[in-house]
Amino acid sequence: MTPYTVAFAGNPNTGKSTLFNLLTGMRQHTGNWAGKTVITAEGEFTHNNRLYRAIDLPGTYSLYSNSADEEAARDYIIFEQPDVTLVVLDATSLERNLNLALQVLEITGRAVVCINLIDEAHKLGIEINLEAISARLGVPVVAISARNKIGIEALLDQIERVASGTYTAEPLHIAYNEEIERGIAQLLPMVEQTVGRSYPARWIALRLLDGDESLMASLQNRMNSQTIPDPKEAVRHGVTACH
């Protein structure tokens, strides 16, 4: 069985790497992504006898500000399409952290939201209604403390549910104002025709409206490399080249 892939996304200083190190232990190595000076860590862990490949994405506040880190994190989620994107949030500053969570969830519903530092939040008198957040975001939400190893098993169970497809969710649908929604409606058929079914068309339409040239460049790169006929490549990655 091929391992499930889990990408770890989150703001800086949320304990994302603490969690990553806790799960993968010594079984990790650093990688440097091609064409970018972005160092990241990869590792492995097992849960219920299944192997998971973990990728620690750069810590970012956003996927839209076009720094090398953010482009790398964004491109990984869009193009590599991990089985699960784990969004690690700081329980003591959820408002700020949810910005990134929303950005990820607009791209993919194959995600688990992990609220870290829950013990710190309790100390500050912060109560978090996990069910309410989960209902609003449409994906599993788990509270943990990576440092004190609280909630880790529950988190792994939720990762497994999403990875195996037991739990499925569509990308989060945020309703924008009339003008933006009209723009999306106009672009959507063209986007779907151009990029095919494997990418989140509504999200790409939104980025086009925002004039995101960096995403355009990444997409173009990707599309060009896919149009070169290479049957071996197609078989290896199981790509359905039907567009």
Added chain:
Amino acid sequence: MTKPILIPLSEAENGSRLRIRSIEVQGVLRRRLLDLGFVAGNVVEVLRRSPLGDPTAFRISNTTIALRREESSLIFGERIGGAQI
């Protein structure tokens, strides 16, 4: 109803709190400011100014962020309180 008086963050005195109404910064920096919490509707507190008056430290979404006048003069809000915390 009277229209709220909007002032740029750069003109707000230390200790004052403002509700952000508009952000006139453009381009990549606008996106960055939005990501940091400078969003219309959010409340920002003016913490203190550096000795030469610039940059200024602001408290927003539970984090302290310093902005230069170049940016803070393009973010507008209405006063919602004095120095009480």
